[in-house]
Amino acid sequence: MNRRERAEALLLAHCEAAAQHTPPALRAAQDAGCAVFAAQGLPGVQLEEWRYSSTAPIADFALSALADSDSAAPGASAPIPNSICEVPAAFRDMARPLAASAPALLGALVDVKEHPFAALNAALLQDGLHLRIPAGRELAEPLRLLLPAARGLSNPRIVIEAEPGSRAVVVQEHPAPGAAEHFCNAVTEVQLGAGADMHYVLLQRGNGLLVCNLAVRQERDSHFASHTLTLGGPFVRNDLSLSLAGSGASCEMNGLCIAFGGLLDNHTAVDHAMPQCTSRQLYKGVLGGSARGVFRGRVRVRPGAQQSDAQQSNPNLLLADSAEMDSKPQLEIHADDVKCSHGASMGRLDDEALFYLQSRGLGANAARAMLVRGFAGEMLDALPASLGPILPNFSAQLRECIESALAAEAAQ
Amino acid sequence: MADSPMLQIRKLHARAGEARILRGIDLDIRAGEVHAIMGPNGSGKSTLAGVLAGRPGFEIESGELLFEGAELAALAPEERAREGIFLAFQYPASIPGVTNNYFLRASLNAIREQRGQEPLDAMDFLELAKQKMAQVEMPKELMSRAVNEGFSGGEKKRNEVLQMLLLEPRLAILDETDSGLDIDALRVLAQGVNALRGPGRALLVITHYQRLLDYIVPDFVHVLSEGRIVLSGGKELAHELEKKGYGWLEIAPGESGDSSEASAGSGAQP
């Protein structure tokens, strides 16, 4: 057995051990995930969707973090924590454990055959969070889901039903787990009823391995905005799929990743299934050091989805020759009355602008950091204002991350 | 050191890559003086300004460049700015995503730190900025826009003069700050610049038009041609140039950059 096969065997043993504790309501989902993971294992770079993202770091994690546990006697193994986040008191009336409610939506939006890590998440399923935002309700403050920075493997699962006309800002926050080895494999499914409005913020500032699946289905005239904010991390893979399943639905998919090492892979897929829907994708990358970025955005316009309006843009700032970015749009247009555009760019810091700032007394690093913040700032401006109490903290971390990384690069 | 020049340029030769641009500049500027530099397109005026401000890409081949007695060449652009050198750019860069307000405060605080002053908080800064903005008649919405982004030509020039008024440099170099300005704006900006004139400060004004010098009256006018100062005089020289153009100057072909056969003096103080 090679490393990957050994890692897969360890993970599978964990899935089987977990199965012994799976609550009855989740058993079907767990079985299905387990069967797919047993058959497909970890994705390899021969798969188009994983071409740029070797999952070797995850295999390495499994080998070192799971090997010395009781894989030899899976039955004795403790269940994998599902990392159910604490729901703030103001929202408790809307939250239930997945194991108790087992909503039909669970597993309905993510196809485990197409998303190997969603299969693994299901295979390890013990519990999760089910949120139902009642029709017409407007959440007074952002609903902040702080995922625990557990050591080892964590397996969050979140299902959100936003009923017609509801309005919410949800923050799924992945904190840095410290130096401990950590692999978080999260799956979130969101259903937006007619006319519902949601901002969904993924705050990712990790030094652990992170795989995040977010799948959204939008009914008529609903509006959804995602904000994927990623600060570093050795391995981050985001799969965001949106289905515009009712006419007049609109979405914005915003992304900002800043890294000076590691791999940051954003895959998006938006499905214009019905007429008169709008999608706007703007992913910005700032890459320095040995960082590798990937952006792959798929836009599909189905036959009959007339007057679809889809835009995609992926500007990047490369701060070092050693940094790399692969950007690839993929358009599948099967209707004729549509507006679609896409563009990607790889830029460097503007020397004229740098000199301008320096000539006004700003040090070289401060000037570079200011330009980077200027490039990134638009993504922070796009966040809903109600995030005020959370953001200064993030924004300060962002500045710190940029400044210390630039200083480290300059010192080399 | 009391009456040694603030800026001393001696036999300065500078190049950009293969292009030899400055070919032996001599110029002294003392505190309190206003010098104007005129000269044909491509003669090296912006290059001289850039070399003084530390623009990357220019290499000083030989000669001396002293500011308050210290070697300028050894200083990074930000160090020169903190020492009191300011360049109003001919073509100011724009900085997407950074508001003018944020930039100006960061810049002023960097300079204040050097002077041993406390940084200004947002409120105090705004108070000060308002005063200075009134001086250059700058609309206040330009403060919340990204630096120079989408600014009209005239708005960019106003922004340059505003920065100069905020930073209060000892030596301000204005590179064609008048170009592209309407007549009223020219007067307003000239008044702004004059407000900063004083015994401790000096100005180097690069322009193509004598009109600006009616407002900012220079003590000396120099003509730069092919990288050398070929003629120096008082403020009346600007009028003469305005009438006659540059053709009457027997400008030496600049083949051998350091020959001193130019007809009209070396550009040192008259």
Ligand SMILES: Nc1ncnc2c1ncn2[C@@H]1O[C@H](COP(=O)(O)OP(=O)(O)OP(=O)(O)O)[C@@H](O)[C@H]1O
């Ligand atoms: N980086 C560079 N590489 C090569 N040549 C350069 C460079 N910078 C300037 N030059 C050349 O040096 C000469 C002087 O340029 P400079 O901008 O100093 O002229 P100027 O006197 O300011 O002209 P203008 O009145 O048009 O503003 C020009 O011929 C210009 O093309």
Ligand SMILES: [Mg+2]
């Ligand atoms: Mg010029």
